[in-house]
Amino acid sequence: MKSTVLHAVLLAAFIGPALGANWPNWRGPHHNGFVESGPLPAAPTRDDILWSAPMPGRGGSTPVVWDDHVFVNTPDESGNLVLLDLDRRDGKDRWRRTIGIGNKDQGRNNMSAPSPVTDGKSVFTIFGTGDLAAFDVDGRELWKRSLGKEYGKFAVMWIYGSSPLLHGGRLYLQVLQRNPMPADYTGFDGKPERESYLLCLDPKDGKTLWKHVRKTDSTLESQESYATPMPYRGANGDELIVVGGDHLSGHRLDDGSENWRARLYEKRDDWYRIVTSPVTVPGFIIAGGPKGQPVVALRDGGKGDVTTTGVAWKFTENPTDWATPLVMNDRLYVLDGGKRVLSKLNPKTGEKEWSGKLPGREVIWGSPTGADGKIYQFSEDGTLSVCDAGAEFKVLGTLAFEGEGPCRGSVTVAHDQLFVKTGKQLHCLAVRK
Numbered sequence: 001m002k003s004t005v006l007h008a009v010l011l012a013a014f015i016g017p018a019l020g021a022n023w024p025n026w027r028g029p030h031h032n033g034f035v036e037s038g039p040l041p042a043a044p045t046r047d048d049i050l051w052s053a054p055m056p057g058r059g060g061s062t063p064v065v066w067d068d069h070v071f072v073n074t075p076d077e078s079g080n081l082v083l084l085d086l087d088r089r090d091g092k093d094r095w096r097r098t099i100g101i102g103n104k105d106q107g108r109n110n111m112s113a114p115s116p117v118t119d120g121k122s123v124f125t126i127f128g129t130g131d132l133a134a135f136d137v138d139g140r141e142l143w144k145r146s147l148g149k150e151y152g153k154f155a156v157m158w159i160y161g162s163s164p165l166l167h168g169g170r171l172y173l174q175v176l177q178r179n180p181m182p183a184d185y186t187g188f189d190g191k192p193e194r195e196s197y198l199l200c201l202d203p204k205d206g207k208t209l210w211k212h213v214r215k216t217d218s219t220l221e222s223q224e225s226y227a228t229p230m231p232y233r234g235a236n237g238d239e240l241i242v243v244g245g246d247h248l249s250g251h252r253l254d255d256g257s258e259n260w261r262a263r264l265y266e267k268r269d270d271w272y273r274i275v276t277s278p279v280t281v282p283g284f285i286i287a288g289g290p291k292g293q294p295v296v297a298l299r300d301g302g303k304g305d306v307t308t309t310g311v312a313w314k315f316t317e318n319p320t321d322w323a324t325p326l327v328m329n330d331r332l333y334v335l336d337g338g339k340r341v342l343s344k345l346n347p348k349t350g351e352k353e354w355s356g357k358l359p360g361r362e363v364i365w366g367s368p369t370g371a372d373g374k375i376y377q378f379s380e381d382g383t384l385s386v387c388d389a390g391a392e393f394k395v396l397g398t399l400a401f402e403g404e405g406p407c408r409g410s411v412t413v414a415h416d417q418l419f420v421k422t423g424k425q426l427h428c429l430a431v432r433k
Contacts, residue, residue, distance in 0.1 A: 027367070039416065040413065053425060070091075080098045081129065088415065114126050128156075210255050217246075222246055222268075236301055246264060313350030314350065318334065338363050340363070376411040
């Protein structure tokens with residue numbers, strides 16, 4: 001099916017070549033769920049689907065896109081853990097590579113929750129087994145590592161979900177996990193001792209540049225995190241922002257050491273795992289707590305413990321448990337996926353400008369995606385909903401992918417196209433000319 005989608009060359013003036021059109025990592029080119037785009041479907045229908053590609057297995061990963069490459073993590077029919085490269089123009093396979101074996105399901109998650117990351121020359125991917133690999137965009141293997149063998153299988157109750165970060169010519173990963181590892185956890189190897197750590201690798205050969213142990217005073221499941229680290233440049237220079245173990249922290253890029261940290265909420269609980277990743281706006285670093293705990297904004301530039309001195313505001317009305325907030329056009333959008341309530345905030349003050357309930361009956365596990373003045377998200381049963389990001393809450397349209405659940409990823413936008421991965425297929429949608 002022929003696509004008449006506008007190319008992203010028109011966007012180059014905004015942020016330079018390639019980045020405006022592409023979606024290189026889980027949260028997009030700006031690490032905040034937003035990308036500059038041309039016209040996108042406001043009230044999508046089946047007629048907007050350019051192509052649909054069957055997925056060999058289900059998983060919560062989000063596709064990443066660079067030029068005509070669409071990279072997807074997935075299990076296959078045999079339980080192998082596979083990186084797919086699909087052609088953006090028609091959805092056909094370019095290549096697929098097996099990274100690991102032994103897919104496992106735990107609750108609503110499995111081993112293919114993380115998303116790949118790419119710079120257009122190479123693609124890097126990790127699975128919940130700890131199998132980590134790099135390929136060039138033509139599918140030639142560059143290197144492989146098994147973090148599970150090197151440092152122990154990941155001790156995360158509902159299976160590891162953090163995605164790698166490629167930033168400044170380095171590859172970063174966070175593994176915030178439970179210590180000691182219970183014997184009933186997936187992958188228990190008889191050795192319960194674990195440490196939570198940040199890892200910085202050379203993307204050319206996969207060798208470790210540094211490893212930093214990140215400590216916490218949290219207990220049991222609250223030591224765990226499913227979040228992805230995020231880069232930030234502010235008053236302290238370049239930092240790596242990490243959330244988990246009840247704390248938000250800023251780390252130096254040269255060795256991983258902490259500049260600052262803050263406890264996100266006063267209540268202590270053994271089961272407060274953190275799912276959402278941090279987001280940033282100039283001057284502020286924002287993170288959500290678990291299970292009804294607030295969204296918290298910290299002023300940047302802090303040193304040491306900034307639990308009391310660094311807090312700018314807290315949002316408690318409809319906080320997020322598992323959806324990472326969206327930053328778009330100087331506004332923050334917070335999704336309570338359990339209640340399907342979307343709220344628009346001023347990220348510098350925390351003031352709510354509006355909130356509204358999204359259509360549908362099922363919860364929303366993914367995070368909101370913003371582009372073309374619209375916000376996209378889809379529920380577990382496969383209902384894609386579109387909202388206006390403007391002055392008032394308004395649902396513009398919905399499209400149900402019936403019988404294709406469970407859907408637990410987020411929508412990707414690249415080259416003026418929407419990529420929606422359900423439990424069975426990857427769909428590419430666009431405005432037709």
